[in-house]
Amino acid sequence: MKHLETLDFIEAINRAGSIRGAADTLSLTSTALNRRLLALEEELGAPIFERLPRGVRLSPAGELLIQHIRSQRADLERVRSQIADLKGERRGHVSVACSQALLPYFMPREINAYRAEHPRVTFEVNLRDRYRAERALVAHQADIALVFEPVRLADVQVLATVPQQVHAVMARNHPLAAKPVLRLSDVAGYPIGLPSEEFGVRYLLDIAMRRSSIQLTPDIVSDSFEFLRCYPGPEMMVTLQIPIGLPPDDGRDPIVSRPIDRRDVPAGLLYLAQMRGRTLPVAAANFARQLTRSLERTAAGDGAEGPRAS
Amino acid sequence: MKHLETLDFIEAINRAGSIRGAADTLSLTSTALNRRLLALEEELGAPIFERLPRGVRLSPAGELLIQHIRSQRADLERVRSQIADLKGERRGHVSVACSQALLPYFMPREINAYRAEHPRVTFEVNLRDRYRAERALVAHQADIALVFEPVRLADVQVLATVPQQVHAVMARNHPLAAKPVLRLSDVAGYPIGLPSEEFGVRYLLDIAMRRSSIQLTPDIVSDSFEFLRCYPGPEMMVTLQIPIGLPPDDGRDPIVSRPIDRRDVPAGLLYLAQMRGRTLPVAAANFARQLTRSLERTAAGDGAEGPRAS
DNA sequence: GCGTAGTGGTGCAGATTTTGCAGCGGTCGT
DNA sequence: ACGACCGCTGCAAAATCTGCACCACTACGC
Structure with a gap:
């Protein structure tokens, strides 16, 4: 869209951190880009970027503007999609x-x-x-x-x-797989793999552990649930996950899951x-x-x- | 703002109802305006106006677009005002x-x-x-x-x-001015001036009259409260208004107001x-x-x- | 039935704006 | 101290936009 070109350029400059740098990625000369920026700042009545010796950085006014640009582009996209919609496409x-x-x-x-x-x-x-x-x-x-x-x-x-109740995930031949519902104390007796702290499951567990006296000390910590799920079963390791991230149990999958009693861990x-x-x-x-x-x-x-x- | 120029033109065409007409008001040639419209429709992938033999009319796509234009311009105005605000102006x-x-x-x-x-x-x-x-x-x-x-x-x-309770407005020497609160039946005995039907006060009264048996037959109907308030008092006319539209009673004003009992007319x-x-x-x-x-x-x-x- | 006045759309030349090159003064890191 | 990078500015070329004359078409008046 032609009339948003200049605004796109602002975003490019912001990403690149310098006018010359942005000009390269845009297949433009720094001259043209600089001119447009100056013109826009003139129209706006305030500098959009702070000039640093090593490049530029968004000014407070620029922060406001770039937020506007993004919302404007998203809204235009919505309009286009609505128009395409009523054309039957x-x-x-x-x-x-x-x-x-x-x-x-x-x-x-x-x-x-x-x-x-x-x-x-x-x-x-x-x-x-x-x-x-x-x-x-x-x-x-x-x-x-x-x-x-x-x-x-x-x-x-x-x-x-x-709501999603936290489930314990383990090999089908794991001793805990025999019980339909697990207590947190059951799990504590086996090697444990936990997601790292930025994840919601871990967040719920940390709260639960603070409230009770049971402490789960993870043997493996990972930011990949896939890794935790695939970590070889011979260790009889248990990991924790919410059911929506687990395959439906077809009775043959080597991995099974059992819910943790909600008295121990509330549903997230x-x-x-x-x-x-x-x-x-x-x-x-x-x-x-x-x-x-x-x-x-x-x-x-x-x-x-x-x-x-x- | 430069990049909104074309979009302003769309609004102008919409107002004028024809490209040539809009071109005049914009101090432009119909050529230029037509070109810009065609270019924009090209970019958008859909016609913005339906071409009629006697001019143009917004297409459904155009309706969507013009709504977007207005919201966009208002949002830009907000950004400008925020920028001016942080400049201390x-x-x-x-x-x-x-x-x-x-x-x-x-x-x-x-x-x-x-x-x-x-x-x-x-x-x-x-x-x-x-x-x-x-x-x-x-x-x-x-x-x-x-x-x-x-x-x-x-x-x-x-x-x-x-909430605003409906008040009766009358001359200070009007007989009803002696009572602190009026019933609707009190008012019915005097000449009455009412606002026309598109007003909220009238709407409330119409509902009240439908519920009770009392009918107020207006002698004067006007779309101007100012006129109703200033209509000469010798007729001992009563009109109805909400208190926020009335002057504070300083004890000398020739016009006074008394609330209508809320059993008759609920507060709006x-x-x-x-x-x-x-x-x-x-x-x-x-x-x-x-x-x-x-x-x-x-x-x-x-x-x-x-x-x-x- | 035909002219007239209105509409949107188009080819081409001139006006206007935008772009790019070369170069300026400045700051930083080595 | 030097080179590299930065933002910024004359001036000429390139690209874009504008405007005139004109076309095809439709509604309306007589």
């Missing part, structure tokens, strides 16, 4: 930021289902921890976010929540959210609606309640 | 849409008070009935609206409400509102905050309760 793009637990099973299944109905809708799925997911919404880098136990920012609007909440006050593009809004329905089914089914079908 | 502009009752006393007093603190803030006050006030908010033609008994649109966000609500989801410019936000405080004082004082000090 069911295309569009959805950008999702989500927690790690959603990546292996839930999101692929949901996106598959959606694209079966709307094949011309494209998707972008980015792993963002609970802090960065919310910041991505505000910066218009994601349309919707699906995060476990988020830090609730004021600028974020919750579309749906579903999985949040579906968007930026507050924003009108989503049609495709994103429709996909969010589908997710809401799916999450409600999850909540009614096996999500919050005890043992998974096994 | 306490200037800005506030656009208010309000009911007739607010015009003679309340709004002048409030704006005076505000400008005493912030002399460089300019104001625009427009009379809008309760339908048009809300549409003005959505069309970004007003920052805030102050209306009595509005039809509540979904896109409008309520900032404050204050005065709403302070803005467009839902919009972030107001600093000046408008501050003024809205002042109004909220003033309205709360009004509610605590003489607004909802019985007789005014007299």
Whole structure:
């Protein structure tokens, strides 16, 4: 879009940290870029960047402006998608930021289902921890976010929540697999793998451990649930995860899960959210609606309640 | 602002109803305007106007676009005002849409008070009935609206409400002026002046009359409260108004007001509102905050309760 | 039935704006 | 002290936009 060109340039300068640097990435001369910046600052009546000896940095006015630019671009994108929608072209793009637990099973299944109905809708799925997911919404880098136990920012609007009881994950031949529900003290007797502290599951566990006297001392800490799940079973290791991040038990999978008694660890909440006050593009809004329905089914089914079908 | 020029042109074409007509008002050739429109439609991938033999008319896509343009311009204005604000310049502009009752006393007093603190803030006050006030908010033609008994649109966000009991207004020597509180049946015995049907006071009265058996047959109907208030008193006429639209009784004013018993006519609500989801410019936000405080004082004082000090 | 006045759209030449090159003065790191 | 990088500024070339004359078309008046 032509009339947003200059504003895009501002973002490029901000990313590059210098006018000359941004000019290179934009296939432009520093002259032209500098001229445009000066003209815009003139129109605005305030400098957008502070001039440093080694480049430029956003001024307070620039911070405001760049926020405006992002919101404006996102809104234009929504308008374009609405226009495409009323032309009958069911295309569009959805950008999702989500927690790690959603990546292996839930999101692929949901996106598959959606694209079966709307094949011309494209998707972008980015792993963002609970802090960065919310910041991505505000910066218009994601349309919707699906995060476990988020830090609730004021600028974020919750579309749906579903409780998720923490589950213990282990090999099928693990001694604990015999019990349908585990106490935290059961788990404490075996080698344990835990996600690192920025994750919601760990956050819930840390709270639970502070309240009770039981201490879980992790033998393995990782920021990858996939790694923790795949870590060889011979050690009889136990790891912890929420059910939405686990495969449905088909009775043959070498990995099984058992819920932790909720007297020990309370259920955490999985949040579906968007930026507050924003009108989503049609495709994103429709996909969010589908997710809401799916999450409600999850909540009614096996999500919050005890043992998974096994 | 340079990059919004083309979008302004779209609005001009929409207003004029034809490209050539808009070109005249913009001091441009129809050629240039036409070219820009075609280029924009190309970029957008859809026609913005339907071509009629006698001019042009907004297409559905154009409706969407023009709404986007307005919101974009309003948002840019907010950014500019925020930038001016952090430069220490306490200037800005506030656009208010309000009911007739607010015009003679309340709004002048409030704006005076505000400008005493912030002399460089300019104001625009427009009379809008309760339908048009809300549409003005959505069309970004007003920052805030102050209306009595509005039809509540979904896109409008309520900032404050204050109940207003309907008062009867009459000459000081009117027989009814002797009673501190009037029943509707008292009023029915005298010549009556009523506001026309689009006004909130009339709306409340019509409801009250439907519920009871008392019928007020107006001798004068007007869309001007000022006219009704000034209509010569010799006729011993009674008219109806809400207290915020009446002068404080200083004991000498030839016009006095008495509340109607709330068993007959329930109190209506005065709403302070803005467009839902919009972030107001600093000046408008501050003024809205002042109004909220003033309205709360009004509610605590003489607004909802019985007789005014007299 | 035909002219007229209005509409949006187009080719081409001139006006206007934007871009790029070369060079200035400055600060930092080596 | 030197080189590398930074933001910024004349001046000429390039690109873009504007305006005139003109076309095709439709509604309206007579």
